[in-house]
Amino acid sequence: MVTHQTIGESTTHLSAADLAALRENLHEQRLFRQEQLRQLTGAAASRAEDRRGRQAAAQVEVRVKLAASARMVLADVEAALARIEEGSYGTCHLCRRPVDRQRLMIVPQARYCARCQQVKEAPP
Numbered sequence: 001m002v003t004h005q006t007i008g009e010s011t012t013h014l015s016a017a018d019l020a021a022l023r024e025n026l027h028e029q030r031l032f033r034q035e036q037l038r039q040l041t042g043a044a045a046s047r048a049e050d051r052r053g054r055q056a057a058a059q060v061e062v063r064v065k066l067a068a069s070a071r072m073v074l075a076d077v078e079a080a081l082a083r084i085e086e087g088s089y090g091t092c093h094l095c096r097r098p099v100d101r102q103r104l105m106i107v108p109q110a111r112y113c114a115r116c117q118q119v120k121e122a123p124p
Helices: 016-046 053-086 101-106 114-121
Strands: none
Touching: 016 053, 016 101
């Protein structure tokens, strides 16, 4: 379904259909990350004894970094699902304003509105 919005039109409201689609997206992301972690940790364990040479060490390092990244994303996804359940989903953790609907559609696990995210990422 395509919706057309004009400039200045509010995009902060999440309909029940939006919330259901976001919840489904987050569940899919959770399953993907859980499977990714299973594969990464399984591959690392099965090759633990075959760590000869620089190539094997580099592969282990890449797997460790990928697993760490997958764990972080999985934690963010699970936190977003918890926020949906408790009714605080879509509210910025810093300014307490609604997170823009379009932002949530792109990054459903977003904790912050775009402005607060920029502030958090700005160098000191």
